[in-house]
Amino acid sequence: MLAKIDQWLSPDAGRAGKSTIRTLDEAMARQPHSNLAVISVPGAYAAREAQKALECGLNVFLFSDNVPVENERSLKEFARKHGLITLPDKSGSSKKLEQLFSPAAPRRPTFARSF
Numbered sequence: 001m002l003a004k005i006d007q008w009l010s011p012d013a014g015r016a017g018k019s020t021i022r023t024l025d026e027a028m029a030r031q032p033h034s035n036l037a038v039i040s041v042p043g044a045y046a047a048r049e050a051q052k053a054l055e056c057g058l059n060v061f062l063f064s065d066n067v068p069v070e071n072e073r074s075l076k077e078f079a080r081k082h083g084l085i086t087l088p089d090k091s092g093s094s095k096k097l098e099q100l101f102s103p104a105a106p107r108r109p110t111f112a113r114s115f
Contacts, residue, residue, distance in 0.1 A: 004033075024052050038063055047071035050086060054078050060086040 021027045028034065037053035039046055043066030050060045054075065062075070072088050079086040 024049070024056060028056060035059055036061065040064055043067045047075060050075050051078070054082065054084055054086065057082070057084070059084050062086060062088045 021030060024037070027037075035058060037050070037056075037058040038061045039050050039053065040063040041049055043064050046062060046064035046067045050062050051074075053060050060075065060079065062072070067088065072086075075086045078084075
């Protein structure tokens with residue numbers, strides 16, 4: 001799997017210049033190997049889009065505010081029944097991801113050991 005990561009992350013030559021993906025169907029057609037959807041839309045639409053992603057077999061990181069708790073619970077139950085994960089932003093995951101990928105994120109010290 002790791003051997004193919006560069007290939008997956010490289011833009012398709014036939015799609016040069018077309019980088020805007022507006023629907024889940026477009027994304028799945030372009031990246032059929034994907035297993036994660038990052039949903040970042042207003043809360044009123046987030047649960048619907050997350051449900052679509054789960055129904056396509058994708059794990060979901062829900063990076064949207066104001067998603068009703070009942071909807072989050074329903075998404076988690078659906079995900080669990082289908083062997084998927086849904087991670088709401090309220091879990092603090094977005095802050096952890098931000099810290100992980102931020103250029104200003106503190107780095108672990110590297111230790112050298114001499115023998």
